[in-house]
Amino acid sequence: MLASLASAYSICAAAALAVAAHAHPSLSTKLTHEKRDIIPGQWTKVSRAEATVPVTLRIGLKQRNLERADEFISAIAHPGSETYGQHWTPQKVIDTFAPSDEAIAETEQWLLAEGVASDRISRTSGRNWIKVTTTVGEAESLLDTTYNVYENNDGTQLVACESYSVPAAIQGHIDLVAPTIQFDEREAIVITRRLKQRDDSTAPKFKKLPPHPDFDADSLKNCSEVTTPACLRALYNIPKKVHPVQGNSYGIVEFAPQSYNQDDLNVFFSVYGSHSIPNGTAPIFQGIDGGYLSSESGSGIRGESNLDLSYAIALTYPQNVTLYQVGDSVAWNPATNNNFLDAIDGSYCTTDGGDSPDWDAIYPHDASSGNADGVYTGQPMCGVYNATKVISVSYGSNEDARPASYRARECAEYMKLGLMGVTVLFSSGDDGVAGLRGQCVKPDGSYTPVGAEYGRFNPMFPGTCPWITSVGGTALPPNSSTIHQQTREIASYKFFSGGGFSNLFPLPSYQASAVSQYYAHHDPGYNSSTYNNTRAVRGYPDVALAAQDYVTGIDGGFMAFSGTSASSPTFGAMIALINGERMKAGKGPVGFINPVLYAHPEVFRDVVEGKNPGCGTDGFSAVEGWDPVTGLGAPDYEKLKKVFLALP
Numbered sequence: 001m002l003a004s005l006a007s008a009y010s011i012c013a014a015a016a017l018a019v020a021a022h023a024h025p026s027l028s029t030k031l032t033h034e035k036r037d038i039i040p041g042q043w044t045k046v047s048r049a050e051a052t053v054p055v056t057l058r059i060g061l062k063q064r065n066l067e068r069a070d071e072f073i074s075a076i077a078h079p080g081s082e083t084y085g086q087h088w089t090p091q092k093v094i095d096t097f098a099p100s101d102e103a104i105a106e107t108e109q110w111l112l113a114e115g116v117a118s119d120r121i122s123r124t125s126g127r128n129w130i131k132v133t134t135t136v137g138e139a140e141s142l143l144d145t146t147y148n149v150y151e152n153n154d155g156t157q158l159v160a161c162e163s164y165s166v167p168a169a170i171q172g173h174i175d176l177v178a179p180t181i182q183f184d185e186r187e188a189i190v191i192t193r194r195l196k197q198r199d200d201s202t203a204p205k206f207k208k209l210p211p212h213p214d215f216d217a218d219s220l221k222n223c224s225e226v227t228t229p230a231c232l233r234a235l236y237n238i239p240k241k242v243h244p245v246q247g248n249s250y251g252i253v254e255f256a257p258q259s260y261n262q263d264d265l266n267v268f269f270s271v272y273g274s275h276s277i278p279n280g281t282a283p284i285f286q287g288i289d290g291g292y293l294s295s296e297s298g299s300g301i302r303g304e305s306n307l308d309l310s311y312a313i314a315l316t317y318p319q320n321v322t323l324y325q326v327g328d329s330v331a332w333n334p335a336t337n338n339n340f341l342d343a344i345d346g347s348y349c350t351t352d353g354g355d356s357p358d359w360d361a362i363y364p365h366d367a368s369s370g371n372a373d374g375v376y377t378g379q380p381m382c383g384v385y386n387a388t389k390v391i392s393v394s395y396g397s398n399e400d401a402r403p404a405s406y407r408a409r410e411c412a413e414y415m416k417l418g419l420m421g422v423t424v425l426f427s428s429g430d431d432g433v434a435g436l437r438g439q440c441v442k443p444d445g446s447y448t449p450v451g452a453e454y455g456r457f458n459p460m461f462p463g464t465c466p467w468i469t470s471v472g473g474t475a476l477p478p479n480s481s482t483i484h485q486q487t488r489e490i491a492s493y494k495f496f497s498g499g500g501f502s503n504l505f506p507l508p509s510y511q512a513s514a515v516s517q518y519y520a521h522h523d524p525g526y527n528s529s530t531y532n533n534t535r536a537v538r539g540y541p542d543v544a545l546a547a548q549d550y551v552t553g554i555d556g557g558f559m560a561f562s563g564t565s566a567s568s569p570t571f572g573a574m575i576a577l578i579n580g581e582r583m584k585a586g587k588g589p590v591g592f593i594n595p596v597l598y599a600h601p602e603v604f605r606d607v608v609e610g611k612n613p614g615c616g617t618d619g620f621s622a623v624e625g626w627d628p629v630t631g632l633g634a635p636d637y638e639k640l641k642k643v644f645l646a647l648p
Contacts, residue, residue: 042446058129062174073419076419103170107173120133147160223235242316242580250388260306283322288340293325315574319576364376364379392569435447441458453615459540470542488609491629495548497564499541526617578640581644604633608624
């Protein structure tokens with residue numbers, strides 16, 4: 001589906017650059033476009049950047065009609081819409097959102113007028129970016145700025161500026177210019193760099209189990225101690241017998257070095273596969289930009305992927321599950337969500353510079369960059385795979401770890417996927433109202449020490465993006481007896497379900513009533529110094545499911561993992577099964593599901609006990625109705641299926 005985006009679009013003829021080379025009078029007036037009020041606390045200015053340092057500027061052009069996203073989504077995803085389920089074609093997406101010819105021509109005219117040679121200016125085939133090969137000195141002149149060298153406590157040095165300007169005449173065409181005001185090692189010209197591993201996984205907590213757990217795999221008596229496929233089926237009314245449907249699809253996204261192990265899956269299925277999943281059952285493998293699978297053992301490498309795939313496959317078998325394995329073995333430049341989006345959307349990236357080294361892994365990597373056996377030296381993958389109809393991702397990052405303009409562009413891509421009938425789910429996080437590893441935000445914009453009992457709430461992205469479904473975590477009360485579909489759930493307590501309110505994204509229409517009711521009856525009482533309490537921003541999560549002590553095969557034995565990393569693929573399995581039922585009835589996939597979920601709270605079992613503390617507070621509380629701990633609550637598969645089958 002999305003792979004056709006690149007071929008579906010042909011660029012309109014460019015305006016003659018020679019004609020546009022003379023300066024437009026209004027191009028001489030420049031206005032500040034982005035500015036930092038403070039430098040993050042961990043960075044110190046050490047010197048002026050040398051003018052001869054090479055830099056590739058990337059000018060992100062504003063897409064058209066993004067302000068109508070809520071309108072477009074409501075038309076195809078709200079259950080009361082006459083056009084519900086009439087998903088867009090890739091061509092319609094391109095035609096609706098691509099920057100205008102005028103934006104491209106006038107931006108290039110400015111560059112030429114500033115003396116940039118035409119052979120150093122290029123545009124991506126998706127029309128979203130203009131690339132300029134230049135130097136720090138020329139970039140300073142173009143942007144009326146000063147680039148400096150900054151160093152952090154780890155010895156990493158980068159080149160950045162604290163503000164920049166663009167011509168008033170074309171400011172309306174531009175989202176962002178990079179690298180400029182970014183002070184993250186992935187967001188600037190890095191001079192020296194420390195080695196690091198991925199820091200954006202929800203990193204599920206785990207406990208070791210006996211080599212052969214002392215409970216029946218089909219038993220429901222121990223579900224408050226360990227979670228198994230049988231527990232989930234009983235708790236959420238998920239069918240045990242599944243009939244695969246041609247054309248149905250479910251995808252799990254993993255980022256290297258996280259790697260599943262087939263032997264571990266075999267061990268899991270031999271015990272928890274209801275005696276029906278054959279040895280050797282594996283996901284459909286689709287490697288992206290290396291598709292690196294590490295041979296290392298242990299929960300740190302295998303845990304996330306084994307967990308996600310064990311339950312995605314166990315709950316949907318014999319329906320196929322696709323694994324999008326993203327990235328290679330280069331630890332200092334790991335792949336991002338954008339690299340994944342590239343591979344399923346040919347308009348989002350190009351081989352001529354659609355991605356940016358400021359934020360995303362850029363391929364090919366040089367073999368000297370890391371383990372030569374796992375280094376990807378090929379070209380970046382753009383539009384090479386079709387998107388599955390449901391996609392679950394157990395990775396996220398702090399919302400403010402990237403500039404607002406960057407977050408907005410990524411979020412818009414999830415909106416486009418929804419318009420084309422793809423359901424995208426993300427885990428909400430495992431540190432309550434704090435960010436990754438329990439860090440909160442200082443007044444200067446830097447992060448507190450891990451676990452510090454102070455700081456502002458630190459929301460997680462993409463959970464705060466209005467166009468994805470954010471999945472939080474629940475648990476059974478300790479020492480619960482045999483479970484059934486009416487069993488009470490509480491908010492997860494062995495870790496704290498990520499939840500809260502965005503600092504960037506406005507409140508979507510589908511959530512407005514739920515958030516209004518929340519504040520009317522359960523205002524948490526914190527002021528604006530603690531979190532964004534304007535009541536006008538996106539709240540998350542949307543739903544929540546069991547997220548504690550999922551039995552998982554690791555290194556020939558078993559461990560139990562806890563985290564919303566478990567709840568997202570579980571909910572994804574339910575949506576994939578519902579898609580299958582709709583397809584059997586001659587209907588299309590459900591696509592973006594949030595408007596339907598919020599219109600039908602009766603399909604959820606409300607969770608009214610528990611909190612998600614952090615930053616020296618109790619966080620938010622699970623209460624009646626939607627709340628920023630467990631969302632709408634825990635879904636019932638049969639009720640949810642009935643609602644979706646009744647829609648066109």
